[in-house]
Amino acid sequence: DAKTTQPPSMDCAEGRAANLPCNHSTISGNEYVYWYRQIHSQGPQYIIHGLKNNETNEMASLIITEDRKSSTLILPHATLRDTAVYYCIVRVRYSNYQLIWGAGTKLIIKP
Amino acid sequence: EAQVTQNPRYLITVTGKKLTVTCSQNMNHEYMSWYRQDPGLGLRQIYYSMNVEVTDKGDVPEGYKVSRKEKRNFPLILESPSPNQTSLYFCASSNRENTGELFFGEGSRLTVL
Numbered sequence: 001d002a003k004t005t006q007p008p009s010m011d012c013a014e015g016r017a018a019n020l021p022c023n024h025s026t027i028s029g030n031e032y033v034y035w036y037r038q039i040h041s042q043g044p045q046y047i048i049h050g051l052k053n054n055e056t057n058e059m060a061s062l063i064i065t066e067d068r069k070s071s072t073l074i075l076p077h078a079t080l081r082d083t084a085v086y087y088c089i090v091r092v093r094y095s096n097y098q099l100i101w102g103a104g105t106k107l108i109i110k111p
Numbered sequence: 112e113a114q115v116t117q118n119p120r121y122l123i124t125v126t127g128k129k130l131t132v133t134c135s136q137n138m139n140h141e142y143m144s145w146y147r148q149d150p151g152l153g154l155r156q157i158y159y160s161m162n163v164e165v166t167d168k169g170d171v172p173e174g175y176k177v178s179r180k181e182k183r184n185f186p187l188i189l190e191s192p193s194p195n196q197t198s199l200y201f202c203a204s205s206n207r208e209n210t211g212e213l214f215f216g217e218g219s220r221l222t223v224l
């Protein structure tokens with residue numbers, strides 16, 4: 001599975017869009033990009049995943065560059081409850097392989 | 112409500128006293144997994160199960176056992192706990208077709224003295 005690189009921390013003002021970048025320059029053609037978040041010490045929460053097209057759901061949008069070497073998770077209107085560690089993971093979708101969890105990005109939403 | 116339930120949520124025990132952390136999911140998921148989370152080391156997989164009676168080791172299986180006798184349950188067993196197993200434990204599940212979309216339990220914080 002490809003490795004990912006994320007900034008260790010980011011700030012965002014409440015009500016603004018939070019844009020979290022992720023680099024995955026060695027991603028393979030059949031690997032998906034997954035995003036999770038973990039609020040304090042709660043169980044991680046699945047947010048979204050995608051292969052090459054941009055994806056949107058009720059929580060966030062995922063923008064994947066055309067060369068698939070990087071992606072951005074967008075929280076359109078961040079609230080204080082979005083303060084969490086966000087993990088970007090790449091992996092083959094139909095797989096026995098585990099998710100490889102990095103250190104993630106600590107996102108702090110400020111009032 | 113779809114959920115993964117772990118028990119106990121908090122436990123303090125002593126070295127060598129066998130314990131079991133239970134995990135149950137109500138989503139009819141085939142895939143279940145146990146992780147531990149330690150500061151600076153992130154989430155690491157202990158064991159996983161692709162279906163009933165099918166289990167396999169993850170990255171850090173030493174000192175742990177699991178069983179999968181029923182689809183909904185995946186208990187984690189520490190036969191002889193040691194202080195280095197003090198950690199935050201998470202159980203997770205997903206359907207077989209998308210094992211990357213995991214549903215996690217709330218976690219079990221274990222302290223071994």
